[in-house]
Amino acid sequence: MKSSAIAVIGERDYALGFKLLGIKDVFFLTGREAALKLKELVSNSNYELLLVSDDIKDSLDAKTLYHVENSLKPIVLFMPSLKAETKEESLKDLARRVLSVDIWKE
Numbered sequence: 001m002k003s004s005a006i007a008v009i010g011e012r013d014y015a016l017g018f019k020l021l022g023i024k025d026v027f028f029l030t031g032r033e034a035a036l037k038l039k040e041l042v043s044n045s046n047y048e049l050l051l052v053s054d055d056i057k058d059s060l061d062a063k064t065l066y067h068v069e070n071s072l073k074p075i076v077l078f079m080p081s082l083k084a085e086t087k088e089e090s091l092k093d094l095a096r097r098v099l100s101v102d103i104w105k106e
Contacts, residue, residue, distance in 0.1 A: 007041055007074075009034050010053030014079070018051065035059035038068065038076075047074040054078045 007025040008018040019026040025047075027037050034056045041050055057065060057078055068076045 005048045006051065007047050007049075008051045009037055009041070009056065010051075010079075011055070014053045030055065031059050035064075039064060042068055042071055042074060042076065045073055050074050050076045052076060052078050054080050 006023050007027070008015045008023055009027045009029055011030050012028045015026045015028055027034070029037050030053075034053070038050065038052060038056060038060070041047055060068065069078075
């Protein structure tokens with residue numbers, strides 16, 4: 001598999017827009033299948049960024065979720081799904097997770 005910058009994992013309605021934008025590696029998966037694909041993509045390190053439907057978090061065990069949320073390569077961003085209630089991550093928390101630094105620390 002050749003190296004690609006971005007992959008998307010999520011239900012069809014969520015991921016289809018990314019496919020239409022030209023992202024080649026889009027996986028229309030939900031539940032356990034999506035969680036397994038996420039683990040696979042994080043461990044093979046061929047991606048720089050994974051955009052993942054927020055619904056998939058519920059299918060991950062605590063250890064895997066911790067590893068995924070703290071991964072620097074690839075960076076994993078959980079995006080709100082179209083059907084779910086929005087569970088927004090604050091900008092402060094997102095910066096701390098992605099940059100591994102608290103830029104608001106006094």
